[in-house]
Amino acid sequence: MRKRPIELKVIIRCFLGLNFVRQTVIAGNWKMHMTCAETKNFLKDFIPLIENINTNRNIVIAPPYTAISTFASFSNSMNLNIASQNIHWEDSGAFTAEISPIMLLEHNVKYAIVGHSEPRKYFSESDEQINKRAKSAQTNGLTPIVCVGETLEQRERGEAERIISRQVEQGLEGTNPEDLIVAYEPIWAIGTGKTCEAKDANKICKLIRSLIGYEDVIIQYGGSVKPNNIDEIMSMSDIDGVLVGGASLNPISFARIANFK
Ligand code: PGA
Numbered sequence: 001m002r003k004r005p006i007e008l009k010v011i012i013r014c015f016l017g018l019n020f021v022r023q024t025v026i027a028g029n030w031k032m033h034m035t036c037a038e039t040k041n042f043l044k045d046f047i048p049l050i051e052n053i054n055t056n057r058n059i060v061i062a063p064p065y066t067a068i069s070t071f072a073s074f075s076n077s078m079n080l081n082i083a084s085q086n087i088h089w090e091d092s093g094a095f096t097a098e099i100s101p102i103m104l105l106e107h108n109v110k111y112a113i114v115g116h117s118e119p120r121k122y123f124s125e126s127d128e129q130i131n132k133r134a135k136s137a138q139t140n141g142l143t144p145i146v147c148v149g150e151t152l153e154q155r156e157r158g159e160a161e162r163i164i165s166r167q168v169e170q171g172l173e174g175t176n177p178e179d180l181i182v183a184y185e186p187i188w189a190i191g192t193g194k195t196c197e198a199k200d201a202n203k204i205c206k207l208i209r210s211l212i213g214y215e216d217v218i219i220q221y222g223g224s225v226k227p228n229n230i231d232e233i234m235s236m237s238d239i240d241g242v243l244v245g246g247a248s249l250n251p252i253s254f255a256r257i258a259n260f261k
Contacts, residue, residue: 022216024234025181025241026258027060027083027145028248029113029222034063036070042251043074049255053079058241059258060111060145061248065099068107083111083145086119089136101140112137113243115147115171117187127170134175145181145243146171147222148208152188160186164204168211177214183243184208189223191245195233196223202236209238227256234260 034042050059062083063071071082088098104112114137115130130146137144148167150160168182184204186196198221205219221233222243233239248254 022218022240024054024057025060025218025220026057026260027062027111027113027181027183027220027241027243028254029062029083029085029116029243029245030064030067030249031085031118031245032064033249034067036067039063039067039070040074042249043071046251046255047075047077047080049251050077050079050258053258055079057258062111062113068104068109072107081110082108083113084109084142085113085116087112087114087133087137087142087144089132101136101142104142105140110142111145111181112142113145113147113183115167117147117149117185117190121187127167130171131173131175134171134180138176138179143179143181144175145183145220146175147183147185147243149185149187149190149223155186155188160204161207164208165211168208172212177212177217180212181218181220181241182208182212183220183222185222185243187223191224193224195225195229196221198229198232198236198239201233202238205236205238225257227253230257230260 059079060081060083062085068082084099084104086099088095088100091100091102114133119125134144134146148164150163154160154163184201189196201221208219209217218240219238220241220243221239225242225244226247233242244257247257
């Protein structure tokens with residue numbers, strides 16, 4: 001097998017005498033896209049393109065629930081893990097349209113996205129519910145990917161930092177930072193083609209890290225991540241990965257993102 005290259009950030013931290021424990025997590029959120037047949041075709045093209053990826057890079061995809069089983073049976077890559085797009089805090093019960101942790105565990109799901117801006121906006125998800133979902137994931141051995149982010153109006157009013165602080169404090173209360181990913185996703189950058197300047201995103205990711213008070217918590221950026229901006233985003237000191245919507249639906253573009261330089 002070909003020797004895998006070592007991440008530049010790993011070399012710098014080793015050089016500075018810092019222990020490197022932060023893993024790079026590149027996650028794709030397929031949202032309400034992809035049938036089982038499309039999932040199979042995607043994996044056939046995608047898996048060979050990530051075969052030689054550095055082992056410190058963890059690639060995660062959140063398919064729709066109906067495609068999770070197909071995904072699990074056709075994905076044989078060690079670097080590729082499955083996330084769910086949400087998770088409930090009960091194991092079972094009268095909760096129409098929800099998904100329980102034990103149902104996800106049956107399919108070897110390892111991560112759960114919670115607090116994405118779409119359920120926050122369309123289904124009025126509160127920070128309290130998001131907190132229950134994040135804790136449920138951790139209790140059941142899944143790593144929550146907790147999304148936070150401000151709207152354009154909030155940013156223009158200079159409220160971005162206050163909103164993020166509230167979402168982090170309420171959404172993450174009582175969670176274990178050692179088993180957590182936070183995705184900073186400015187809402188105005190999601191699906192719009194407008195990316196947040198890498199330096200501005202890094203500033204907010206640094207703020208989130210200091211609010212959590214745990215240096216090694218994994219923090220992602222999300223919002224119009226594409227093959228043409230991934231290298232700059234991943235060169236930032238406090239960005240440990242990305243959460244990708246649109247560009248994760250195409251195996252070539254998502255593989256280019258996973259193979260960032
Ligand atoms: P986008 O979506 O990459 O299409 O902007 C990101 C997300 O919703 O997580």
